[in-house]
Amino acid sequence: MEEISVITAVHHPLRRRIVDHLLLHETAQVGGLARALGAQVGSISHHLRMLQRAEVVEQVEDPAGDRRTSWWRLIRRSLSWSSSDFADSPADAYLAREAQRLNVRHQLERLQQWNRVSPSTDVEAFATDTLAWATPEELLDLSRRLSETLDEWRASIDRTDGQQRMPVFFFAHGFPTEV
Template structure:
């Protein structure tokens, strides 16, 4: 299952609105690298027009506008007040979402797999970009940035427990993503990606 948590005004993370994406339309809205980029920009920097976003991503305003409408159709963004004519202002809809359930219908499962693959490519591209450009960052940030990998022997229950522990670490900081006033001086967006999966290629037949 893939999850993305976000923050409404509730006091505790467990009370934040959550969406279970069980329809192919919403999942297909996520299945495009430019849409993921637009969604991230709206989540991090706040409401913007297609023209403003186009300047950030290097695409035409018309192309960005079309992709923004697809995200809106999926319920991930919505129109904000203050727009005029074609200069509509879009805002991120604060919510967490999860998808990739074992009992999904075939069409939904296929859409979820596609969305997951594109999201993975997006994150790997971001890692490659960091590695290629980290020499331009400060010594301090180069020293604290990290990647880690390990092979563990776990039961299904232990993996479930580890998943919950990792999610708890995320939730300690996720409020800052959508509440700028909670961000300490000197903070910046940091990508933190985790997965725990059976190592199929290391298994032996019993």
């Protein structure tokens, strides 16, 4: 079960963008993050410290050995939680639901952004969904399997092969429903 402090740390809008940037670029310098995200260096530093306290990021050595710059990388590549994980604490359950709401909003905003630009590109995207019967344990198993598949797929990409790549965003939700 995720700690509520980790969930709430990641789901601040700017911190989520920092996590996404580090997920793609592996490491980044504070000034580079500020330029890429259109934010002030001081703000980026503050949010990195918040993510560091939640053990989501860590400071790393400058690849060039310059000790005057601050470089960061992700420690955690994914989070998984349900508001029901926090049934013993109504306040934490509320925060978990709010984080879920912000997460879905973030995902839908990315999808809407893609739909606005997709007519002007020849890049194909995909959508997938299904409906099945499952116990809560089977639904959790599906979540684990999808995470493992995504981790394997991400690790299989050779970013040194000279091919041009673009950032790709994937999201899926699995939940009980009515027919």
